[in-house]
Structures are given as structure tokens and as C-alpha cells.
Amino acid sequence: MTGLGHLALAHVHGAARPRGSLTDVGVDLPTLGEVFDVMTLRAGHNAAVVVAGTTMLGIAAGVVGVFALLRRRSLMGDALAHATLPGVAGAFLVAMWIGLDARSMPLLLAGAAVAGVIGAASVQGIVRFSRIREDAAIGIVLSVFFGLGVVMLSYIQRLDGGAQGGLSRFIFGQTAAMSRENALLMAGVAACAVAAALLLFKQFRLVCFDADYARSLGWSVGGIDLLMMALVVLVTVAGLQAVGMLLVVALLIIPPAAARFWTDRLWLMTAASAAIGGLSGHLGASASALAPRLPTGAVIVLAAGVIFLFSMTFAPARGLAPRALRHLKLRAQVGREHALRALYELAEPQGTDEAGATVGDVYGARQWSEGSARSALRGLRSRGLIEMRNGEAALTERGAEAARRVTRNHRLWEEYLVRYADVAPSHVDRSADMVEHALSPELIAELESALREEGRLPRSVHPIGRGGGDAQGGKR
Amino acid sequence: MSFSAQEFLAIDLPALLAATLATVSCALVGSFLVLRRQSLMGDAIAHAALPGIVIAFLIAGTRASPAMVLGAAAAGTLATVLIEALRRAARVESQASMGVVFSIMFAAGVLLLEQAAARNIDLDADCVLYGQLEDILWLAPDGFASLLDPSVWMAMPREVVTLAIVCAAVVALIALFYKELKITSFDPGLATTLGINSSAVHYGLMAATALVVVASFEAVGSILVIAMLICPAAAARMFTDRLPSQLFVSATLAALAAIAGYVLAGFGPIWLGAEHSLNAAGMIAVVGGALVGLAIVGSPRHGAIARTIRRRRLSLRIAREDLLGLLYRFEEATDRGEREVGPDQESALRLLVRLAPGASLKLARRAMQCCLRDGSLRLDGGRLVLTEAGRAEARRLVRSHRLWERYLVQELGQRPDHVHRTAMELEHITSPAMQQELAPGPEGPDRDPHDRPIPPGDPSETGKNT
Numbered sequence: 001m002t003g004l005g006h007l008a009l010a011h012v013h014g015a016a017r018p019r020g021s022l023t024d025v026g027v028d029l030p031t032l033g034e035v036f037d038v039m040t041l042r043a044g045h046n047a048a049v050v051v052a053g054t055t056m057l058g059i060a061a062g063v064v065g066v067f068a069l070l071r072r073r074s075l076m077g078d079a080l081a082h083a084t085l086p087g088v089a090g091a092f093l094v095a096m097w098i099g100l101d102a103r104s105m106p107l108l109l110a111g112a113a114v115a116g117v118i119g120a121a122s123v124q125g126i127v128r129f130s131r132i133r134e135d136a137a138i139g140i141v142l143s144v145f146f147g148l149g150v151v152m153l154s155y156i157q158r159l160d161g162g163a164q165g166g167l168s169r170f171i172f173g174q175t176a177a178m179s180r181e182n183a184l185l186m187a188g189v190a191a192c193a194v195a196a197a198l199l200l201f202k203q204f205r206l207v208c209f210d211a212d213y214a215r216s217l218g219w220s221v222g223g224i225d226l227l228m229m230a231l232v233v234l235v236t237v238a239g240l241q242a243v244g245m246l247l248v249v250a251l252l253i254i255p256p257a258a259a260r261f262w263t264d265r266l267w268l269m270t271a272a273s274a275a276i277g278g279l280s281g282h283l284g285a286s287a288s289a290l291a292p293r294l295p296t297g298a299v300i301v302l303a304a305g306v307i308f309l310f311s312m313t314f315a316p317a318r319g320l321a322p323r324a325l326r327h328l329k330l331r332a333q334v335g336r337e338h339a340l341r342a343l344y345e346l347a348e349p350q351g352t353d354e355a356g357a358t359v360g361d362v363y364g365a366r367q368w369s370e371g372s373a374r375s376a377l378r379g380l381r382s383r384g385l386i387e388m389r390n391g392e393a394a395l396t397e398r399g400a401e402a403a404r405r406v407t408r409n410h411r412l413w414e415e416y417l418v419r420y421a422d423v424a425p426s427h428v429d430r431s432a433d434m435v436e437h438a439l440s441p442e443l444i445a446e447l448e449s450a451l452r453e454e455g456r457l458p459r460s461v462h463p464i465g466r467g468g469g470d471a472q473g474g475k476r
Numbered sequence: 477m478s479f480s481a482q483e484f485l486a487i488d489l490p491a492l493l494a495a496t497l498a499t500v501s502c503a504l505v506g507s508f509l510v511l512r513r514q515s516l517m518g519d520a521i522a523h524a525a526l527p528g529i530v531i532a533f534l535i536a537g538t539r540a541s542p543a544m545v546l547g548a549a550a551a552g553t554l555a556t557v558l559i560e561a562l563r564r565a566a567r568v569e570s571q572a573s574m575g576v577v578f579s580i581m582f583a584a585g586v587l588l589l590e591q592a593a594a595r596n597i598d599l600d601a602d603c604v605l606y607g608q609l610e611d612i613l614w615l616a617p618d619g620f621a622s623l624l625d626p627s628v629w630m631a632m633p634r635e636v637v638t639l640a641i642v643c644a645a646v647v648a649l650i651a652l653f654y655k656e657l658k659i660t661s662f663d664p665g666l667a668t669t670l671g672i673n674s675s676a677v678h679y680g681l682m683a684a685t686a687l688v689v690v691a692s693f694e695a696v697g698s699i700l701v702i703a704m705l706i707c708p709a710a711a712a713r714m715f716t717d718r719l720p721s722q723l724f725v726s727a728t729l730a731a732l733a734a735i736a737g738y739v740l741a742g743f744g745p746i747w748l749g750a751e752h753s754l755n756a757a758g759m760i761a762v763v764g765g766a767l768v769g770l771a772i773v774g775s776p777r778h779g780a781i782a783r784t785i786r787r788r789r790l791s792l793r794i795a796r797e798d799l800l801g802l803l804y805r806f807e808e809a810t811d812r813g814e815r816e817v818g819p820d821q822e823s824a825l826r827l828l829v830r831l832a833p834g835a836s837l838k839l840a841r842r843a844m845q846c847c848l849r850d851g852s853l854r855l856d857g858g859r860l861v862l863t864e865a866g867r868a869e870a871r872r873l874v875r876s877h878r879l880w881e882r883y884l885v886q887e888l889g890q891r892p893d894h895v896h897r898t899a900m901e902l903e904h905i906t907s908p909a910m911q912q913e914l915a916p917g918p919e920g921p922d923r924d925p926h927d928r929p930i931p932p933g934d935p936s937e938t939g940k941n942t
Contacts, residue, residue, distance in 0.1 A: 074571040075516050129780055130772040135571075136515040136710045140768055143519075143703030147761025150699060151741070154755035172586060246523075247586070250579030257572045295590045301583035308576060312566050320566060 046180050051285040053183035053190075054242050058281025058300070060190035061239065061251035062259070062273035063197045064231045066266070069256040070208035073134075076229060077252040079123060079142040080116045081236045081245040085149025087115025088170055088240070089156060096159075105182045109189070109237050112170075116233035119145055120226065128222075173244025173297035182241060189238040193231050194274075204228060205266055242285065243297035251277055254304040261315035276311075280304035332379060334437050337406045339376035340385065342366050343395055344403035358392055409436045412447045420450075481619050488742065490614040490633050495734040495760060497639035498692035499704040501646045503712075503730035505688050506705035507722050508681055510713060511661045516571065517556065517682065518705035520578040521689050522698040524555030526585030529693070534592060545638070545690050552686030555581055556679065609696055609738070609756045612636065635695040642691040649684055650723070657681070658719055700757040704730055707764035711771035714778050729767050737763040791834065794904050795843035797873055798832040799824070800852060801903070803862050804870035808928075820858050833900070871931040876906040878924035878931075879914040885925040892925035 068074050091111025095102040119141045126137035153167060178186075197204065206214045207224045215221050232252065239248035259273035284300025316322050342365040346357045363373035377393055380386045385399030395403055413432040417423040423431065502518075509515050525548040532547025555577050562573035616631035617623055650657065660667040660677045667674050685705070692701045712726035737760030742753045773780050806819055819827065825840040835843075844860070847853035852866030862870060880899040884890045890898075906914070915933065916922075922930050 069569060069572050072569055072571060074569065074575045075519070078519070078575065126768075126772065130714060131778050132710045132713060132768075132772070133510075133513055133515075135513050136510050136706050136713075139515040139519055139702060139706035140710060140765060143699055143706065143761050144765025144768075147699050147703055147758040147765070150758030151754050151762060154758065155745075155752075158752040247579060247583055249575060250583065253572050253575035253579065257568055257576050260568070261566075293590060295586050298583040298586040298590070301579055302587065305576075305580040305583070308580075312562075318567065 046183075047289045049180050049187075050178050050183045050242075051282060051289065053178075053187035054281040054285035054296070054300070055278045056187040056190045056281070057235070057239050057242055058251060058255070058277035058279070059274045060193040060197075060277075061235045061248070061281075062255040062275070062277025063194050063270055064228075064235050065252035065256040065277070066259070066270045066273045067197070067204045067208055067228050068232060068252060069260070070266075071225070071228065074253045074257075075135075075138055075249070076120070076123065077232050077236065078249040079138045079145075080119050080229065080233050081239075081248045082142045082149075083119025083122075083145035084112035084116045084233075084236060084240060084245055085146050085171070086152055087111040087113070087118075087149075088167055089149050089152035090115065092156060092167060093152065105185060105241075108167075108170075109185070109240065112237045112240055113233055115145065116236055117230060120229035120233060124222065124226065124229075169244075170240045171244055171246060172295060173240070173242050173247065174295070178241055186238045186241060189234055193234040193238070196227075196231055196234075200224070200227060201270075242281075243300055247297040247301050250301040250304060251280065254301070254308050255280065258304070258308040258311040261311040261318045263317055276304065276307050280307065330437075332375075335372060335376040336379045336383075336385075337437055338366055338433065339373065339380060340395075340399065340403040341407045341410060343386065343393060344400075344407050347395070357394075362393070406436070409444060412444065416447050416450075485617040485620070485623075486614055487610075488738070490612045490636050491609045491756065492735060492738055494612050494633075494636050494639055494695040495609060495700075495738055495756070496731050497636065497643045498688075498696045498700070499708070499730035499734040499760065499764075500727045501639070501643040501688045502692060502701060502704035503708040503726040504646050504650060504723060505681070505685050506709040507712065507726045508657055508661055509685065509705060510709040511719075511722075512681075515706045515710075516574055517559075518685055518689060519702050520559065520574040521552040521555055521682070521686050522693075522701050523578040524581040525549075525552045525686070525690055525693065526582050527551055527588060528554075528585075530585050530588040530592060534588070544694070548690035548693065549683075549686050551581065552689060553683055556682040556686070560678075608694070610753070612695060638691050639695060642687060646684060646688060649680075653677070653680070696760070697757045700761050703761035703764045704733070707761075707768050708733065711764075711768045714768075714771035714775040730764075733760055733763040733767055737761070791839060792843060792846065795828070795832060795835050795839050796846050797869075797904055798835065798900075799828050799840065799843050799847060800862070800866055800870040801873045801877065802828055802831065803853070803860055804867065804874050807862065807867070819860060821855070821860055824860050833897070872908075872911075872933075873903050875931045875933060876911055876914075877903040878928060879911060879916075880906070881924045881926070882916065882930065883914050895925065 065074070065077070068077055088108050088111055091108050091114075092102050094111075095104065095107055100107065122141050123134070123137045126132050126140065127134050132140070156167065203214075203219065203224050206217075207219070207221055207228075211221050214224070235252065236245070236248050239251060243251060255273040255277035256269070258276050259269045262272050263269050280300050280303040283303040284296050287294050287299045288296035311319065313319055313321050339362055342362050343357055346361055346365060359370065359373050359377060362368070362377065363370055366373065368376075377386065380393075380399065381388060384396060385402055386393045386395055388394075410432050413436050414425075414428040417428040417431055418425050506515070506518065509518055528547035528549070528551025529544055531551075532543040535547075536543035558577045559570075559573050562568045562577060563570050566573075568576065612633050612635050614631070614633055614636075616628045622628050656667070656672050656677050659670065659672060660674045664674050667677075689698075689701050689705075692704075708726040708730040709722070711729050712722050715725050716722050738756050740754075740763065741756040741759035744759075745752060745754055771779065774782075776782050802824065803819075806824075821844070825837060825844060828840045828843070829835050829837050832840075844853070847866065848855065851863055852869060853860050854863055855861070877899045880902045881892075881895045884895040884898060885892050911933065922932075924930055
């Protein structure tokens, strides 16, 4: 279990590190090592437990949030978090009336959990029994429950001026005042949520990706959804003290959304989301231990936000920069292949691969701008596919082979379009241009065998005449 | 606390005005958000506006300036643009992109707020969350008579004036762009073919939402804004399917919630014997939620009660018709000599439960009582017997049933042993006109696939109904 391992690690780490000399605590986030140094220096074991607990919370939120994201219900967590307020206030009132300690944390969190589950059931009930859609149902539960909580808080405030201050910290979160027991409680609840999510991984995965199939297997999709929401409530309740009910939803949304940029595999995504959530929780609690004026919840969310921005920009799988790069690369490759074919076809009438062509010939043939022709030729040259002789481009031996392959693909595709897709010969050149680069070897083999059966296989070295030639002629 | 004109005019009236104007503006804009399934955009904007408010406050240094409204509106609009960008460019799922944007912006706002509080600046999160409805005072009037004096009206609190302007602007904008809003909300595809720029309408609506949220913020707080953007509109959805009445009903419900919520918060505890009032904004949100609950349960057309009643009536009608059909088939069997007499009461009901899908013994008994009451059945020594009227109706039903069986087998090629269930369902919804269409014509077969005779149609009946 990675979560518990991390918890233990934080203990050891916190206890064993020598004291650091960092005295000036600014708003700037220190590095991780410094955070631990400062923690052992200032707050010792207690702060280490709080940081470990917050990290565990981040991991739990990351794991549970993945399923909420994939179920397209990210903001459900927001509604459930807001819905806990009347639960906290109600538990406080009940405890006061029957004479228990009204500030006992387990009691208040139990009240929050009850209210959260009622909120989840309300959203499901509204969607099930009325024509109100899910987004509106989420908004209704969020605002009405929170409004009820505010009314109850205003009552408690009048009842006992001092007591309400303890409750309103749940709204924005405050780790500075957290005791060791409460931190352990938080970590325990979060660990339970992770364990349950991993136990139900198979069910959650199927419901997220194919709810209809899950239903056909006889599973109760509504029941599994409710379980999923119950885990969201658990995480929310665990996060009330540290992050506060207004921001705990960020921990449920941002890490999974960031992890989504890195991978398409659910296991990896869950692990990445847990890591991002854990790291954010760690950073936030450490910063809060360093500078009590820094609101923990906000710092945690902003740390997660930075990781999100980084993932969105640089993650190889779905990040913006790698995607743009891939797009540019593909365009360059397409340009090079078109230039190769242009060179091949320019030399074709002379029956030799050796004849050169000027840049002007190439962009004339492709109706390109001079710049794109030049850059395509430059690309070909750097790959050793052409050589320049007296300002004329000529295919090298490898280049000639590549050009034959490209031309062959193009003409095969044209043949195919004319034969099987009933496209007029004068129209196929453009379509073939667009699709030829994406032809896989298997598809080419299939096209060839189809045309061979008809006895219309284009020769591989020297091109087919009629179909392709006509189309080319028409274009030039 | 006894009622005094002075107190009412100074404390309650401005608060009521502010609350009503805010909730009505929210409800009008919210109707479109709910219809376009963008309810949560209000939530997102309300959260995301916080950093704008704080920054504007830090720059302007005062709460009264329009800078705060501008800052909040800018932050809210920025949030909608960012959300759309995340969704389109980075392909983040729509709820997640809202969550990412507003929670990061809100966190930034909280951080700024905390820094501001460190410098002893008078701005706290509470006023943003809960609003300060109770603090809006109108000190100018001195008794109801003074309301005739225009200078008293000029001294109306700033919040109320702002909200009145925003409310008027919302009404004017909706009137002006009614057609565009309507078409893009219900049929974006059609809107595009008509040359309406859907995304301009989207951003316009978002800007209006931001405006309403921001203007209402200071007076009533963000919870109330979110509640009023969604609750009245959702409740109105339960009552009506037409856009004009949707707008009207949601605005009415919003005003109702504002007044009822304020009165409950202000006077409710006192009526109950407590000393202090409760938070009004929160109470208005709770009343809004109660209205949604009432609408879901009690709306005459789409409410749960109405739907249950309709469903029970339908199943009773079907059970009644099935009972008549059952007895008709008994008479046929008796005529053919397969049976001596009609069934006794109990065995007929038990048979009905076994043969008709979804019928319980209780339902069967109610169906029988229904038949006895309307005179289609009578009891003859413990046995159920069709009356003349009942027999005519039963013949019509059995005719529909067998016509459908014939049609399903001969025209649609289904297997004879598969068509009974389908015919069983269709016979209840076959109008006389449809029955005529199904009839094979005078020279067609008069037997169903199971070789039972198709009862003749009643010429007077069909004539009457076509």
C-alpha cells in the first residue's frame, strides 16, 4: 500500500533529518528538503504527522477523483463537499443538546459524512424522479445544503459566541490548529477510501467506461455510483479540516485531470493522479507549517494547479506542446513525401531517376509557395534522399527508392478510389494526397492483392499509366 | 419585536428589495443556464470572481467603488474563457475543466484575501460567502408618508440601485436577444444554419451571468447567487414546457423565495420564541430548495404525485380491459361448448393475475369493482357476467387483439407463438380508426393465426369515431 508506506516514510524522514538552518520564512515555497528541515526544527513530530496526513489525503483524493472524472461527474464532489456543512453544524447542535463534547472531531466528521451521503442521494433522487438534469441537480444540492448550513451556523453563533469559530474553519480549512489525533483520523479515513477504491477497481472501471455493459452483466450501476459517491464523501470529510469544504473539490478534480494528460491507461492514470494529489497535499501542508498565514487549502490547490499546467503543456501523451510538435512533424513529413513524388514525376517522362529539378519546378508542380518547397527539399537533403547539383535537386539512390514507394502508394490509392469508391478520376488526386501518408503496410498489401486479382496491379518501378497519369495531367 | 413603520422602511424594505431584485435577475439568467445544461457555470463564475474582487479591492482600497464589480466581472469572464479553452484546446472533460479553473482561481482569491487580512484590511471571506443583506439600511424615509418625497428615493442604498439597474438590464437583454437565446438554447444546429453565432450568444450569456453574479454578490453573497441561478429555474422546469412561462414562473418563484426566506429568517425564530434572527441569504436558498422539492413532488404535469396517479390510472384501465377480454373469451368457449358456464368471481380474478402482465390481485379486484360500477359487468350468483355494453367493448378489444396478431404474422412475418404478448399491449392503444386500417377488408380472412374468429367490427361504433 503506497499510502501507508509514504506515511511511515514521512515519520522516519521527519525524525531522522538533522536540523536545518533556515530561519527566514517567506511566502515562497521552499524545496521539499527544506520543508522537512524546518518542520523538525519548529514543530517536530506533530507537524510531520499533519504533513503525512495531508499527503495521504491528496493520494486518496487523486485515486477517488479519477473515477469521478471518468464518470463525468467531477463537480459532484463540489456539491457533496458543500453539503457537509449542515452535517457539521447539526452534529454540533445535537452534541450540545445531549451534553457531549461538541468539538469532538470524530463526531463532527460523522455528521459531515451523513450530510454528504444525504446530498449524494438527493442528487441521484432528483435526477431519477424528476425531469431536472444532473448539472442542475448538483447545483441545487450544493447551494441549498450550504445555505442550510449557513442558517444553522448563524443560529449557533448566537447561541454561543465562541463556539462557531471552531466550525467556520471547516469552510476554508486550517491545518495549523490540527492535533496529532485529528491528523491520524484524517489519514485513516483517507486510507480507507483508497483501500475501498482499489478493492472496487474492477467494478468502477467497467461502470466508468461502459455502464450499459455493466448493467447487462446484472450489476447495479446505481448502487456502484452511490458507492463511488460515498468514497467521494469520505475523501471530502477527511479533507474538511485541512483543505476546507470550498476547496476540497479541487483535490478531487485537478490531479485526475492532470494525470489524464500523461496516459490513457487507467492503472497508470490512477497512480499518476495519486502521486500528483499526494505531492500537492504534501507541499500545501508543509508550506502551512512554515508560514501559518498561508491558508493550507489554497496552497494545496495552487500546487496542484501548477502541476496541472505543467502536465497540460508538457505531458507526452496528450500535452499541448508535444501534440503541436507531433502535428508539425507530420506536416513536414507530408511535405517531404509530396516533394519526393513531384521530383519523381518530373523525371518520369525522361525515363530516368537521375534528372534534376529546380526548386521552381517543384513548387510549380505542387502549387506550393517557394518557402514550403525549399523547406521540403531541405528536409529531403538532410536525410540524404536528394543531392543538389548546380542548384538542381536530383534523387539519390535511396531517394529514388523512397520516391517510387511514395508514388506507388499514391497511385494505388487513386486506383482504389476510382475502382471501389466510384470517385471520378479527375477528383482522386487530392484525396489520395491526403490519405496516402497514412497507408499502413497491411493496407497497401491488401490494396495490391485486390488489384492483382483484377489483373490491374500497377507496376512497382514504373508507374501505371492511364488512371494516375490522367489525374496528374488534369491537375498540371 | 413589534412592527414599526420606521424599522420596516429602514431595515426590512431595502433588504427585501435587494433580495428580490437579485433573485429575479438570477432566475431569469438561470433559466437559460438550466435549459442549456450549463447550470454549474454560475457556480464556477461565483467562485472564480473572488480573486477579481480582492484585487480590485486592494487597488481601489474601498468596498463602495465600482472597481470591485468590474474586477469581479473581469475575473468571471476570464473564467468562462479559460473553461472553454481548456475544454476545446486541451480536451479536458467539461465539468472537470470548470472545476480546475474555478478552484484554482478561488484558491488564489483565498490566498490574496489572507494576505490582505494580514494587513488589517477590512475585507473578509464571510461577506463574500454569506452576503450582508441585513446591513443594507435605508435611513432616509421617516414614516410611509415620506415615501412621496422624491429626495427620499434618491437616498436609496447603493446596493439596491445597482441591483435595480442590473435587473432592468437583464430584462432588456433577454427581450432584445430573445430569438437568438431561444434558438441557440433548443437547437444549436438550426441556429447555425440561420446564421446566428452560437458562440457569441454563449459568451453573451456568460457575461450576463457574470454581471448578475457580481452585482448580487455584495448584497446577498455567493451561496444565494448559486441557489437562485438554479433553483427557481429548475422548479419552473417542472411546471412548464414553454419558454415565456418558464421565465415568468421562475421569476415569480424567485421573488417568492426572497420574500418568504427573508421573513422566515428575520421573524421565524422570534415567532418560535428565540431572540435572534437567522442568516437571511442562507434561508432564502433553503426556501428555494424547498420550492424545488415541492415542484418535484407536486407539479400538476411533471410532478411525482401526478405521474404516480396517471400511472395507476393507466394500469387500472389496462387491467379492466384485460378482465373484459378474459370474460369475452370465456363466453366464446362456452358458445363452442368447451365450458358450461362463466367463471366465478375469484377464479376469474386469479386467472387475470396469471395472464395479464403486471397485474396484482389487488389491482384485479379494483378493476372488477370498476367494471361493476360502470355497468360493463354484473354479478350473477357469484359469477361474473358481461352486460350488453361490456360485451360490445370486450368484442372491440378482442377484435383489436386478433387483428394485431393477424397483422403481425401475415404482414410482418412474425411467428404465431410470439405475437400474443405484443398484441396484448397494442390492443389497449388501438383507436377505432387504427382498427379499421388493420382490418383485412371484406374478402380477407376472418380468423387470427391461432384460428380463432376475429369478432366483427361494430358498424355504428366505427362510423361514429372516424
